Amino acid sequence: MSVATTTQTAATAAPARTADWPFLCGAVIATALLAALVLLDGQPYSAGLILLGFALGVAFLKAEFSFTASWRRFLVSGEAGGLIGVLLLIAIASIVIVPVAASVRGFGGAIAPIGPSLLIGAFVFGIGMQLANGCGSGTLYTAGGGSGRMLIALACFIVGTVIGSLHLPAFLALGGIDPILAADYFGVWGGLAVTLASIALVGAAVIAVARRRDANFLPRRSILIGAVAIGVLTIGVFLAGGHPWSVTFGFTVWGGKLASLAGIDLASHEFWQWPGPKRALTESVLTDTSSLTDLGMILGAMAAAAASRPFARTSWPPARSLAAAAIGGLLMGWGARLGFGCNIGAFVGGVASGSLHGWIWFAAALAGCMLGIRLRPWFGLSRE
């Protein structure tokens, strides 16, 4: 009896602090290798983006900074801690992004035309993120952190962005208005003031809702630290890349290159004739800022996860859950292309640049989340 107890105690007391060396080393070596390649190519800022992405992966994983879960909790029960953390993150980033994008040559903010494409894309993304259990950043850090389910979500996300790229021009043709940037209307510092004020306003509304529903709105410590760290790193990515942090364009580039490899002729599609995508298809993956931070983030999350516990040692969830991951990934990919980005590129990037489309994206995505949350039980996922 006592032997069994001892064994059991020993098993439950097994130190969770031993590193999973193969994956930890693999992640670090891969990061060093990629950074070395771009440095040898004479691109120090590209190396910077890989390392910043790595740090973001670590920060997201350690803080468990999930946009998806925090929005879901807010919608279902009014719990606002996570969402306030997100707003804090954006505020920190905007302090540098709005002024620099508006006044320094060579830097630009995240902008997008406002119309049906943005609304539909963001709404569909919202559905997808709740089914997949992760958004743009969420998919990266959980897949990098060892969730096979999120690996499936990532794969489908990539496919979805390529399909979305083929449809985007048609949705743009439905109409819309040119981007609305705060700095254009209120000047550099006026634009920053308006941006911060808008964040404060939304924050106040969120807190009001939380209060009404008797829910907490103070972020827990790890979220606060995470928000500050990620906010600062977002500034770093902006300064190193010349434009705000973006996640899904990297996926589009990866998917586009794989599609070309499979013999699909993308050059005949309008999206792939625009200067950015056209260039990205023929140039190295390591010359695209979004791709660099994506790779860095996956590797950083992997290193952080492997540093403290066995990596990818969990069993696969049931097929229904995997189906949700796949469908969610596809919807997110398609929605991200139409909506000009994900929670990072469109929402964080847009609002932190002082672009109105960021808030519109947020509202449409929240609406999509509401629908996505309702669909979760179909796949055996929890409602909260």
Added chain:
Amino acid sequence: MLRLLVPLIRRLSRLGSALVVAGTLAGPALADATTPLVSPAWLKARLGSPDVVVVDVRSAIDGGGADAYERGHIPTAVHSDYDKAGWRVTRNGIPFMLPTPSELEKLIGELGIDEDIHVVVMPAGVHALDFGAAARIYWTLKAAGIAKVSILDGGFAAWQADPANPIERGANKPVPKIFTAVINRELIAESSDVEQIGRGLKATLIDARPASFYFGKEKVPAARAYGHIPGAISLDNEKFYDAAANRLKSPAELAALAAEIPAGPVMTYCNTGHWAATDWFVLSEILGRKDVKLYYGSMVDWTADVSRPLVSARTKWDDLKKTLGIGL
């Protein structure tokens, strides 16, 4: 009176020569019709003629130079170092350009050459490279308005091969002449001309460099980027040269090699207008194609402006190999 008689006598002697059956290039023809290549025998028969100037152009590129000239040269020949005498000058920071008209007048005049002289350019004759030097000087002379120019087929090596050919030591100081350059624009292409090819001007660009340069796998240090000018065809100048015999291949072989070039205007280029001079010489002078120009600035000039397009097959793997010291 003498002023009137001299041109008349010249004209009569030319008429007389023209009545003689023109020999083959190899034969010791007494015809004065200028051919682009002349044989040692042809030259030997005319040594000492006041109308012929032999320019020994040996330089560091063939392992020779002024020293090699002084140790032994064709009698009456004057020396002009291809590399140092000023046949190619640096302008606006770009090296190996065509000299200005006044620079040409000085360079050519000081060699004792004027519009009436038949210039025989004598390379070392040891490699395709020194043939190219002779071709570049030939082109420069023609571009400056000298009507009668030939290259000694086989160069000094061919002259020396026959022990019966006399060799002189020391140096001949040329008696300068007044030479007025009349630039022949029909032979010259500038970057602005090449830029027109993309915008409606129909012309074939010929890249005279080896394939590795054409594809961007290597470049000369003075060129700032890798690859070839968009639309150019690759026609390595060494293909035209018979390395074993150390002279150009036969006209029939040259025609076959150039057969794939479409009819119409042609512009040849390479890195500095050296290799391309061989291509120009073959197409324009031997094969008699009309409207062949040499883009003398070539890649060194073209790449000086970063906005000019280039096509290259060079990859980042090539760059990495170069950085690590295991590639070009």
Added chain:
Amino acid sequence: MRVVYVIVFIVGIGAAIADHLASPSSGRAVSPEDFAGACAPCGAPCPSAKK
């Protein structure tokens, strides 16, 4: 799941490196000005530009 990760990791990083090395060597860095006039980072044209 671990095996899947090992395979995906090796294939993924390998593909990224292979794509990088096989890509064209460029003489100069691409500048944001290359995409000036676009309405989104991907280069999408502005609605006003179409009218």
